Amino acid sequence: MTADHEAHNPALLHHFADAQQQKNAASLGMWLFLVTEIMFFGGMFCAYLIYRLAYFNAFAAGSQQLNIWMGGINTAVLIVSSVTVVLAVKAAEAGKRKLLTGYLVVTVLLGMTFLVIKGFEYAEKFEKHHVPGSTFNFTEKFDDNGKQIDVNPKEAELFFSLYFVMTGMHALHMVIGCGLFSTLAVLAWKGHFTANYFTPIENGGLYWHLVDIIWIYLFPLLYLISRHT
Amino acid sequence: MAIKAATPVIPANQVPKLNYLTNGYGLKSWLLTTDHKRIAILYLISVSAFFFLGGFFAMLIRLELLTPEGDLMQADTYNKVFTMHGIVMVFFFLIPVVPAILGNFVLPLMVGAKDLAFPRINLLSWYLYIAAGVLFLHCMLSGGVDTGWTFYTPYSTAASNTNVIEAGLAIFIAGFSSIFTGLNFIVTVHRMRAPGLTWSRLPLFIWSTYATSLVMILGTPVIAITMVLVVAERLLHLGIFDPNLGGDPVLFQHLFWFYSHPAVYIMILPSMGVISEIVPCFARKRVFGYKFVALSSVAIAVFGFLVWAHHLFVAGISLYAALVFSFLSFVVAVPSAIKVFNWTATLYKGSITYATPMLYAFGFIGLFTIGGLTGIMLATIGVDVHVTDTYFVIAHFHYVMVGGVLMGYLGGLHFWWPKITGRMYPEGWAKLSALFVFVGFNLTFFPQFILGYLGMPRRYWQYPPEYQVLNVLSTAGASILAVGYLLPMIYLLWSLRYGPLAGDNPWGAAGLEWKTASPPPTFNFDETPVVTWEAYNYDEIPEPKELEAPVAR
16 A cells, blocks of 8 residues: 555555545445355345245144244344344444444344344244254144145155255355454444445345345245245 | 557566556465456466366276276276366366456457456355365365266265265355356456447457356356255256156256356357457458357357257257257357358458467367367257267267367467566467367267267277277377376466566457557456447458567566
8 A cells, every 4th residue: 555545545546546446346246246145145035935836734734833932032123133234334334433333233233133033033943843854853743724635744854954044044144144244343343444445334234134035925925925824 | 540548658678666466466466356357367377276186087097998998996986087087178268268267368358348347256156166166175085076066866876875965065155156257257348348349340259258157147046946956966866857756856956057068158259259359360360250259149148048958869868859859959059150151251362370369269169169069969869869978979069169169268368468567478389289279079989970870989098999999099189188288287377577578459359458558457458448330340450560579577
């Protein structure tokens, strides 16, 4: 870094012509990264779709065993966290350091709340022997409008395999998101971001929203779609 | 002349004192560099190491197949050897070779940028490549893996006793390296082009690398999740791909080939771009049908995503799906053919010089055409059912992968070697090794077409004695090919010290990378270049004078 660079904008990297070019590059890069995330989860959604069509009854019966309350509360938690992310970006735009830090911290706390509730949900699956593997046990029947239909436990196990892989991958993304936002909160507290430079807040926010949106798809597909009662 | 020289002219035969190579000497200045040119050199060293490792496995395969009996190794060992040959060559050589070495070096130069958009992510992607490589080396040393590079389930998840998990994780990590490279290239092409460098003025290497990057970021995440599922299935006994547990192995094949077929285009597209640079330069003509060559790269990237199930014709997919995928596989041949026709048309009435890069370009055009046409044969369901899993398929994809990708890579490496190092390679030796590569390659792989047609299956360590003559020919060819690959390593290293100084533009080539010094300074251009000319304006560029005699140092 030459003294010349430091004089006008310390955040501007040497290989960019100006701050606008740097910002455009960063946000295009982030959007492309989100595309790769969608393709990543897309593989699992594809597997889910195929097995749901193949083993409809088992998937419906499995779906009814999920805890809709914990899933519903978690959905609300994530939606609120998306709001606090938006407010954080607003605060960064206005250059309000303390407010920005506050919203980032609240976002991290909401993310952790989600993970804790998810942990209780996983614990419940262990208790009910709904975790795939040698201890897996599934005797519930699928109630199709008054009729009771037997369910092949192997097929139900597949539903729970997909449930764990999909929500597990999502939870891993939440953990990464919490780490990312904690870092951003520390940087924000130290005054790293100004009204002229807050690209990392914006891009971190994009990541957080994407992870939320993936949950918004997971929740109905796993919990709601086959629920009649 | 409409060319505006943006950098101060450095007299020919004099290396600029301060360039990217002399800017810091310690190990740290290399391992912590964010200079795309230095990262390209890091890739050059590491990818070459994996190439020779993969080549070593290839030689073991060819030696075993010299005789009909399994005398050099037993079936288990042979399974591991061909698997590791495949994994090393596909994931650690073919996919990164042209984008990460040549692309990393010339892409920012070609668009007139100081660096890639995200230099630190660029370095990160090299470290991810190394991490994946080290993990896979450990996997090999601790027993290896025997599933074939395709990891077909349920064998890989329920039956194999080898190190599948480690190999799967290595591929997962290598995938991230590839994703970050692609992402970096796309953003750089969109956001970092020099003033005046419009899309219709971009060099064709940029177009093809851009198309490659699209495939990288759209396809690689799918192999990543597939590998995660395979690893999870092995570790936690999930049944997603295991028919015993209700899963579907054909789903695995769909997910695997959804990436791995487009991955073929990740490999071949950048090499096609290299050929599009070399042919106009050594024919002294603007490339014929610039727009068609440029857009055919994008067309290949798009159609390349729609043909994957032609790997599944015998896997029990529906007849109608097979018909559609057969048809689409024919369609993807069209943009590839457009490129071949346009290169040939560029040669027509050109003033052709037979320098080494051009020899490789000729090799590429011929061998890729054979590889592509046999691909059309394989896209035909009736023929495919007959030759599935035979040496015909092996020969077909080696014509594309080795005859195509490697020819393009070696051509590009020789073409840009003076830019990378500031020195010329010895032309005589280079021509000799190009000859070795061409003859050795054809002798290795042409007999395999016949072997496959006669019914010799792939992946066996023994074969009936009537196949021996053709197998001996193939092994003989592989030995010649090995010499052809070892020679460049020797003379290119020699040229670092003893090669004649190249000057900024020894080929009289168009393109911004030739308008800066050789080797370029750390930030590529002293002043941001302004482009006011079309790509490949060879009618405006004088032919290069004969190179002067080597200067001893």
